[in-house]
Amino acid sequence: MPKIDRTFPFFLLLMSKYGIKYPPLKQKRDNMAKASSLSASQNASIVRCNDCNALVALSELKKSQQAECPRCHNVLKSQDRWRLRRCAIIAISILILMPFALTYPLLSVDLLGITVDASVWGGVWKMATEGYPYTAFLVFICAVFLPVSFALLVILLYLAKLTHQKPRNLLFALGYIKPWVMFDVYLVALGVSAFKVRDYATIHIDIYLIAFVLTSLLTTLLFIKINPKELWNDFYPQNQHLIKISPENPPHFCRTCEYTFEHSAFDRKSHTICPRCHSRLDTPSYVNLQNTWATLIAGIIMLFPANIFPISYTIMNNVATGDTLMSGVITFIGMGSYFVAFVVFFASIFVPVSKVFIMIYLLLSIHFQWKHSIKWQMSLFHIVHFVGRWSMLDLFVLSLMMSLVTRGQIINFSVGPAALYFGIAVFLTMLSTTFFDTRLLWNIYDKQPSK
Structure with a gap:
């Protein structure tokens, strides 16, 4: 030897x-x-x-x-990473700030002598009660339910550690919901909404916006510093x-x-x-491929009506003007808000469309055994996996606009039929990247002859 x-x-x-x-x-x-x-x-x-x-x-x-x-x-x-005790303290702080960040006014506008407030919960409620419950549900999941659940799970994990419990289901839930917490995206949506309303009314920033910004920063910090993979090792040291x-x-x-x-x-x-989490290990690789293809194709189908139909309506003097995703970007350009136009175009058009093309390329690379640069392929996948959540920006802007520009005024705002299709497309394409197994790309690389 x-x-x-x-x-x-x-x-x-x-x-x-x-x-x-x-x-x-x-x-x-x-x-x-x-x-x-x-x-x-x-x-x-x-x-x-x-x-x-x-x-x-x-x-x-x-x-x-x-x-x-x-x-x-x-x-x-x-x-x-931080110890679970410190993460639990941050989570408690988030839950204390949540009522102020979600239910109290963040922005206010003076519209024809009437003060109108905008809040996270107010936008969701207005959208749900005025004929768009499914779109409101998508916003509620990402902007209210999952951020609160994320903080609660961290606290429950700390309690499980104190009581020497084995929180297998809590660790599962933490790993599943972590990528869907989008408070940082909602913070950007606030800025876009302010730019969109400024030509119609005077905007005032409420003091409760500080609570929302602090909640967003603490949630992002907790998102970075907590590691579900390491928590498995902490709770199951016997494995x-x-x-x-x-x-x-x-x-x-x-x-x-x-x-x-x-x-x-x-x-x-x-x-x-698995002896630790009890997940099945004998699932064939083609099942993940089928799940990836199914969710991706469904997302592509949803993108067609999302880009064709109006995503919002602005009604002035009883005249309704519909805006599609692209026409909304053009409107911002006409207003001179080039940076906002770039943000909306990047999040609402460029990211969803480029994600679809990149995922199709990666899937075809597996099916046809294309021997391309593995470094380039992995970089593409990590990019689409990271930026995909920012496509929810448009739905958050719609929710805030529903709260700011209410019915019964000279200027009205309404959600269009494309909003629901767009939200479903974002969810499906995010699921597609979750199901994708990058090891299949590396299997192709391993079969290449050594140089």
């Missing part, structure tokens, strides 16, 4: 055992714990990367360090990572809780499940 150099990256050793090729590695920052530089020592645990399926050996990290996969640079483990592996018995991996283990468990129907 040939002697192995102790400085040889253990990651590369594992990859060579399984016949996996790898791209050139880049030099990282000094405060990064480099997974590629670890040798096969006893204090190293072996984990599998959720993005590229690579096996990597990790040692214990120091405070503020994080370990990245040397092949795709996905973060495998991080100590740059240790692998220390060694053998080619005859390759390790199993659960994508739900990102746990690498040697022996899987079985449920009552003899399906293989």
Whole structure:
């Protein structure tokens, strides 16, 4: 047996055992714990990367360090996070501020001598009671229900830690709802709405806007500092990572809780499940592909009426003017608000359409085994996964406009039929990126001949 150099990256050793090729590695920052530089020592645990399926050996990290996969640079483990106690304090602060941020006026306008207030809950209620309940429900889910649920889940997790409970379902829920918390998007929608109304009325900023801004900042901070993947390790320390592996018995991996283990468990129907989170492991890869295609195609279908029909109506002197997504951008350009026009165009038109084309390209790359740059493909996927939530900007603006410009005045505002189609399209395309399995792209890369 040939002697192995102790400085040889253990990651590369594992990859060579399984016949996996790898791209050139880049030099990282000094405060990064480099997974590629670890040798096969006893204090190293072996984990599998959720993005590229690579096996990597990790040692214990120091405070503020994080370990990245040397092949795709996905973060495998991080100590740059807050303790659950501090996160719970932030969550309690968010819940205290929520009533002021959601129900009290954020903006006010003087319209023909009448003061009209705009609030998050007021916009949702006005939209729901004036004939648009389904559109109002989409706004309610992202702007009210999920932000409150996010803070509550963090508090419940801390209570579970104090009482030594195993909160499997709470961890599931936290991982599912975290990408759908959109308070930061609503904050931008406030600015867009203010620009949209300023030509019709004088705008006043209410003091409760401070509570909304603070809630948005704290929610974003909590979003960054809490890590569901690390919480699984905290609550289930008995499920240790692998220390060694053998080619005859390759390790199993659960994508739900990102746990690498040697022996899987079985449920009552003899399906293989993760011993930590009890998620099924025997789901074929084509099921994720079918889910991705189904939600993407449904989202594409919804985008056609969303761009053809008016998304809003402005009624002045009993004359209704309908605005589509594109005509609304043109209106902002005509008003001289070029930055607002760019924000609306980027969030409402460019992001949804480009997301569809990128997802189609990635799916076709898998089906036809296109051997393109894996770095380029992964960059495209991470971009659409990050910016997809900002497409909800238009629905939030519509909700605020319904609250600011009420019926019964000379100037009225109404939601158009395209709003519901657009909201459904955003939800479906976000689900499409959630179902997509990037490991299928890396499987194509691994089959390429070495250069």
